[in-house]
Amino acid sequence: MADKRLDQATGIETVGHEWDGIEELNTPLPRWWLYTFYATIVFAIGYVVVYPAVPLAHSGTPGLWKWSSRGALAAETAGAEQARAKTLAAIAALPIEELPGKPELMQAAIAGGKAAFRVNCVQCHGSGAAGSKGYPNLNDDDWLWGGDLKAIETTITHGIRYPGDDTTRQSLMPSFGHDGILPPGQVEDVASYVRSLSGRVAPGSAAALRGAGIFAANCAVCHGPDGKGGRQVGAPNLADAIWLYGGNQADVVASVTNAHAGVMPAWGQRLDAVTIKMLATYVHSLGGGEKFAPGQGAAPAADATAPAAAQ
């Protein structure tokens, strides 16, 4: 700093360094600026001491406050759980068929069910609950085992044809073609008759007329004399426009030849009762939910509402 000198043109002192004849005038910074700078340094030291900062081989220094983003997440999650606990308890305390009487609880249950659906159900039923071939669409008004809140709750709890649950929804359609109960020609005819029920084949056609007798003898016991199905055994309504395995002649022939027996897990073994209750309200809210009427359309398994196995 020995080369400080007074600049003649401006009357201001230079800071003392020089490069290729270029010098810098000393335009002093305000002192408070310097103190602010020192304050930031002190803050930085405090930050390093208090928060995780220095990277080491496996993790960083934990800091005095032991703060971590995982810890913050855990705390927030716990807080959210705590905030939800009251609502969940209220939902748990109320029988599902009484939930619609409490609109606020119902809203909360539907929202909770939507979240649980995204995690547990979308793999088969799709993110919009629209299903696909073999996996029922939950938005429509067609229900195999019943579409009121209670029936849906039972179905979710105990599953369908699920081996690990004694009270699961159980039924089995014979493989009429595969097991030789009906010869291929009769399978074709009964398929034509079934399709005539929903107007896909002219009701008066020869094949349909031939199939009517075969239907009455083999199928009506489960699907009903008019083909409208039976919810006690989860037999689909064959007279409507909804086809779980396809409504073409070839699809129906295939279904009669090799019967389908779709399986859904008994979620009572995996989820708690409140989550299942919320799932049921969500599925019910998708536009096809039916009103609960005691003793009507309820499946036999409906009395066993408790989860089959403890978590």
Next chain:
Amino acid sequence: MRNPAPVATGLYEKRRGVFPAKIDGTFRRLKWAIMAITLTIYYGAPWLRWDRGPYAPDQAILVDLAHRRFYMFAIEIWPQEFYFVAGLLIMAGIGLFLVTSAVGRAWCGYACPQTVWTDLFQHVDRFIDGDRNAQLRLHKAPWTAGKVARRLLKWSIYLVISFWTGGAWIMYFADAPTLVREFWTGQAAPVAYGSVAVLTFTTFWLGGFMREQVCIYMCPWPRIQAAMLDEKSLIVTYKDWRGEQRGSVKQAARDPGAFGDCIDCNQCVAVCPTGIDIREGPQIGCITCALCIDACDRVMAQVGRPRGLIDYATLEDAAREKAGCPPTPHAKLIWHPRTLVYLGIWSAIGAGLLFALGTRSHIDLAAQKDRNPPYMVLSDGAVRNAWTLKLKNMERRPRAMRVALEGLPGAVMWSDAMGRDQAARSLDMTVAADSVLPLRVYVAAPAGTAEHGFHFVLTALDAEGGGDRTETRFDAPEDEALEHREHDQEEHAR
């Protein structure tokens, strides 16, 4: 700040205190008036009432963050109309350009909160410590009990003003009388106390202690203005061709003709709130408050010389005057092309906003269609689509409205609060005052309906009427229709 400093010893410099002297004059009175107006608006505006009926608050200016409404007298802005606020902010920005183009740094000199509060605090200084010389003496005096008492008194007054400033701010965000009661009974929201604390501190610190340092070191606006000023901008100008060579009245009397009009009384420096010497020419520290003009005019009157040795002038005009031409009137200097362009843009945006405000609808319908799944076949073969409709009622009273289908023959609709058995071509409902009613509706069209567009139509059922329509699309399966028997037969018949 650029007082001649022949040798600065360090790289850092302690703030040199600024102790502006009291002055009276045209511009000082203008400053008083602007200070009175701006402070009255700031402190008083939240207390104005405006009757909006039973369904809306009666505070004239209210930013209701909790309910997402912005009220300004007869105007009510909803969040989706935030472009009005954006438009106002753009107008404010262009307004600053306009003012800069017309009258230079007038914002800095008169209306900027930093200037107004600094000015207020400098009056407090004069009230407690006396005028410039007394303040200087006290500044240099040792810390006796008397000085400590004076300082504590002064800082207490700063603190009261600052607290009042912070307290006024939060009144814009809630009903003022209620909030005051809640604030003093400890029931207000934590953010209210936090805002008051932060604003009290910043007002106390920036207005009481940082003062001109904010303008010189912290604020970006002087730097931006430096780029916006040109030779046509009005700035405070020391007319050096008239003032130099400086000399006292006695010297001038001794040696007539050798000296200019400036008697080197230093009054312009003494009154400057940022502590600069305007005679060194245009500089960033000059906020063009024009107090030096008042000071100089007063001195010129005392020594019997014409006013305006320091005056508003443009660089262009200064050059002309230097060459001996008479000064151009200020009114003429203001209206140059750049000012007119800014004024045009500013007015166009303002007119556009007013037009939009006058013609905006108070009833609105939005339809958001379910995309997953896009359609649904019902057991009777009908196709169902679902929408979330939003019926918006911006009036401050409940309104009966009807949503109806337009187009889509044979289709019916129902909401999720009812069953399909109650479906109809239209739904009637009441939308609460000043609110949006979300309505989930299902629309079912007969089997075989092809995908096509239609409208939801909203009609108000009261005397005022009005409504809205929104176009949407009905989705249907493509193959299903072809699979259908009748269609099969048609295909075969061809």
